Amino acid sequence: MNSIIKKAALALGMIAFAQMGHAAGDASAGQAKAAACVACHGADGNSPAPTFPKIAGLGDKYLLKQLRDVKSGARSIPEMTGQLDNMSDQDLQDIAAFYASQNIQISGSTAFSVMLNNGDNVDGLALGREIYRAGNSETGVPACMGCHSPTGLGNAPAAYPRLSGQYAEYVEKQLKAFREGTRANDGDTRTMRTVARQLSDAEIKAVANYVAGLTE
Numbered sequence: 001m002n003s004i005i006k007k008a009a010l011a012l013g014m015i016a017f018a019q020m021g022h023a024a025g026d027a028s029a030g031q032a033k034a035a036a037c038v039a040c041h042g043a044d045g046n047s048p049a050p051t052f053p054k055i056a057g058l059g060d061k062y063l064l065k066q067l068r069d070v071k072s073g074a075r076s077i078p079e080m081t082g083q084l085d086n087m088s089d090q091d092l093q094d095i096a097a098f099y100a101s102q103n104i105q106i107s108g109s110t111a112f113s114v115m116l117n118n119g120d121n122v123d124g125l126a127l128g129r130e131i132y133r134a135g136n137s138e139t140g141v142p143a144c145m146g147c148h149s150p151t152g153l154g155n156a157p158a159a160y161p162r163l164s165g166q167y168a169e170y171v172e173k174q175l176k177a178f179r180e181g182t183r184a185n186d187g188d189t190r191t192m193r194t195v196a197r198q199l200s201d202a203e204i205k206a207v208a209n210y211v212a213g214l215t216e
Contacts, residue, residue, distance in 0.1 A: 025097025050167035056102035059156035063096035109213030128210025171208035
């Protein structure tokens with residue numbers, strides 16, 4: 001009897017493994033399926049304008065989650081309404097695999113000053129670096145690099161996206177959306193909403209500018 005159970009368990013395990021392998025995204029197939037994405041995000045995932053995010057190299061798990069969330073309505077992006085309705089989950093996996101395989105182009109940071117809540121004007125780039133690397137112990141903000149890595153490359157297996165090179169305007173918009181709760185697809189842990197709630201406008205603007213020019 002034990003032998004039969006072991007063989008059955010092994011068979012089920014092999015089936016599950018095969019299904020997982022079949023479900024993996026195909027980057028080559030994804031390139032063809034991503035034709036509708038090109039107008040906003042560019043042929044290689046480097047969008048031509050900060051109105052739309054760069055999605056090249058963000059990690060297939062993160063990209064797949066966003067595509068699934070948009071399709072299900074868990075994340076609202078008006079510009080993408082209806083665009084994924086006729087796509088299968090395999091289609092989404094393939095598209096995610098394709099864009100994850102592309103190289104992001106660094107947007108670059110700019111030097112600027114920013115006013116803190118106390119009225120002091122400080123170096124925005126220096127503030128952004130401080131928030132990203134050390135957080136803000138006074139307000140309970142953790143270092144961004146804890147999840148997104150010191151170089152901003154993110155953590156693909158954990159579905160933490162790359163921030164390095166992303167448009168500053170887009171990062172700022174998303175942090176404010178998490179803070180306001182208008183974007184809430186960060187899971188039950190509410191990690192991004194919890195962090196963003198403690199960030200001031202000045203800190204958000206500063207860290208968004210910093211990661212736009214962060215290089216490996």
